Amino acid sequence: MQETHDEVFSEIDCLKCANCCKTTGPLFTEKDIERIAKHLKMKPADFEKKFLRVDEDHDKVLQNLPCWFLNPDNTCSIYEVRPKACREFPHTDRKKIYQINHLTIQNTLVCPAAFEFVERIQQRIDRK
Numbered sequence: 364m365q366e367t368h369d370e371v372f373s374e375i376d377c378l379k380c381a382n383c384c385k386t387t388g389p390l391f392t393e394k395d396i397e398r399i400a401k402h403l404k405m406k407p408a409d410f411e412k413k414f415l416r417v418d419e420d421h422d423k424v425l426q427n428l429p430c431w432f433l434n435p436d437n438t439c440s441i442y443e444v445r446p447k448a449c450r451e452f453p454h455t456d457r458k459k460i461y462q463i464n465h466l467t468i469q470n471t472l473v474c475p476a477a478f479e480f481v482e483r484i485q486q487r488i489d490r491k
């Protein structure tokens with residue numbers, strides 16, 4: 364799995380895509396909110412009020428997409444302090460990835476890297 368993840372990401376340039384930042388966005392943990400608000404010199408409550416909403420799963424997510432912090436050149440303006448979910452997306456290097464199979468399949472709809480990862484894993488299984 365790790366080998367396939369590394370292989371796929373060595374071929375895909377996220378800066379030419381940014382589809383996750385444009386169409387999905389992360390969920391924000393309390394730690395994310397504190398860290399990013401501090402970086403922006405804002406109070407966490409003000410940060411939440413300005414950028415976030417609570418979704419149907421009770422997660423704190425972006426009010427609008429594309430993400431407010433996405434620059435026109437597809438870089439992230441808060442890259443150093445970005446949410447954990449952004450750092451880990453599309454989670455294809457998770458140790459126990461089988462636990463999130465449903466999520467990985469769902470991510471193939473927005474993420475070309477996740478799509479390619481699933482295709483290659485499928486090919487490997489078929490070869491066995």
Ligand code: SF4
Pocket residue numbers: 375376377378380381382383384452453473474475476477
């Ligand atoms: S959608 Fe996938 S390939 Fe595109 S920028 Fe996000 S992680 Fe990278």
Ligand code: SF4
Pocket residue numbers: 383384388389430431432433434438439440441442445446449
């Ligand atoms: S915080 Fe940065 S990495 Fe995360 S969705 Fe926004 S622009 Fe993308």
